[in-house]
Each structure stands twice: as C-alpha cells, then as structure tokens.
Amino acid sequence: MHSIDDITINFSSDQLLLLNICLGFIMFSISLNLKLKDFKRLVMYPKSSIVGLSSQLILLPIFTIILISMWDVAASVALGLILVSCCPGGNISNFSVHLSGGNTALSITLTSIVTMFAVVITPLTFQFWASWLPQTSSLLQAVEVEAGSMLLSIAYLVLIPLLFGMYLSHRYPHFASKIRKPLQTLALLVFIAIILVAVYGNRDDLAYYFKLVFLLVLVHNGGALLIGYYFARANKLSLADAKAISFETGIQNAGLGLVLVFNFFEGLGGMMLVMAWWGIWDMISALLLAGYWRSRLSEKSS
Secondary structure (H helix, E strand, C coil), X not given: CCCHHHCECCCCHHHHHHHHHXXXXXXXXXXXXXXXXXXXXXXXXXXXXXXXXXXXXXXXXHHHHHHHHHCCCCHHHHHHHHHHHHCCXXXXXXXXXXXXXXXXXXXXXXXHHHHHCHXXXXXXXXXXXXXXXXXXXXXXHHHCCCHHHHHHXXXXXXXXXHHHHHXXXXXXXXXXXXXXXXXXXXXXXXXXXXXXXXXXXXXXXXXXXXXXXXXXXXXXXXXXXXXXXXXXXXXXXXXHHHHHHHHHHHCECHHHHHHHHHHHCCCEHHHHHHHHHHHHHHHHHHHHXXXXXXXXXXXXXX
C-alpha cells in the first residue's frame, strides 16, 4: 500500500467543472434563505454573535491544531482537518438548531456572516493555521497553494452565487421559495454522484485508509460541538444561544472543502477522506444531538 499522502483522486477537467457548478448551485440554493436582516442581528445582538464567531473562527482551529499535535496523523489528513475547520458552517446547522429548540435566528446570522465572508476568511485562515505545523506547512509549500488564487476561486464558487441568490430572493420572493428545495436536492444528488464515481476508481486504497480518519473525525466533530456549547455557557449566554453556537461550530461546509481539495490539492487522498467523512458524519451527529435536545424539551413540557 502507498502512503495516504501519495494517494490522489483524479478528476477530468469536465468532472471538475461539473463539480464546481454543483457547488455553485448548492451555495445559490442556500442564499435563497438569506436576508439582509440576518446581518443586522450582528449589530442588534453583538455579544452572542461575537461569541459564536469566536468559537467557530478561533477556538475550532486552535482545537484542531492541538488535536493534530496529540494525534499521530499523516500530513494530508492533518491538512484536511485544518481546511474543514476553516470552512463556513454547513446549511444543515440552521435546521438542527430549529429542531433542538435553539436560537434559529442567531444560527442563521452566524451562517450568513461566515458564508458571505468565506471568500476572505477561508483562504487566509487556512494559510495561517496550516503554517503552524511543520508537516502541513511543508505539504502546503509542495503543492504551491496561494491564498490569492484560493480567494478568487471561492469568489466565483461562493460569493457570486450567494449574491445572485439573495438578489433573486429579494426581487422575486415567491419564485425563490418555489425553486429552493428542488434546486438544492438536485445539486446535492449530482454532487454525491460525482464523488461516488471518483471514489469508486480508488475504492481499495480509500477503504484501507478509511480507518485512519474514522475515529479522528468523530473526535474532531464531537470536540467542536462541545467547544461551541460550553464556550457560550461560559460567557453566560442562554441555553438556546448555546445550542445555536454549538451547531455553528460543529457543522462545517465540507462540500466547499472537498471542491477546494480537487481544485488546489489534486484530489489528495488524506484530505479527501477527511472531507468526505466529515460531510457525512457531521450531519449524523447534528441530527442525533438535535434529537436529544428535542427529547429533553418534550420531557420538560410533559
């Protein structure tokens, strides 16, 4: 078996273009839920917003660096963990917060802010945190990833679809509400199909190395959820706010991370495995945690 750092998932230019288009559709469908009032809440409720942003943008990457330092992982796996910790929150976070009885408005606000500014936040924070560890720093230099080129890529993958979707939602709200769910479902199905096609050709290697990231991703995701919750409570925020910040810290947009892996890291195996498993597991963990909190609300009301 090859080292996991040497495994690459090869995409043709046509497959990569289609993958990028699918992510654009996903971001466009997310933006149909965003409103200008979501950003105004940052000014209206500064403490909870600042605590939430600090948890996601500062504490999560620091926790990731500590975890990598304590866990003997390959350089590509470590780089994947850092990248996912620098991605904006996933859109399932808002649904999970609502299901759990958390502060959905705060969740939407945090998702909106970090997603909108991901064009700057993701490449810059990724470069910064990846340079802290020798193994990830050297790998980053080997593949020659520049923050500027990643910034431009995220601009057309994320920012342009978001702005267009917000404009459409504001100008034609009825039409936007009708196309939101079908569009998001279609884009996700095509996105998953492309990933499965790519993984199938390398299934033996990836199945062998999956055990290297299985438990690591569980610990990383679980730690992120706990950090968000207890950091909020330590700052004397309400239980509803703590639930929202927990999900915003623990649910990341691994789809964006996956596309960046294929665009800038030539489908590096360790990074791809982290993104693929993170994208699956954080949805499972979010729904399990939301269901648990939901059951606690039912017990109290009965």
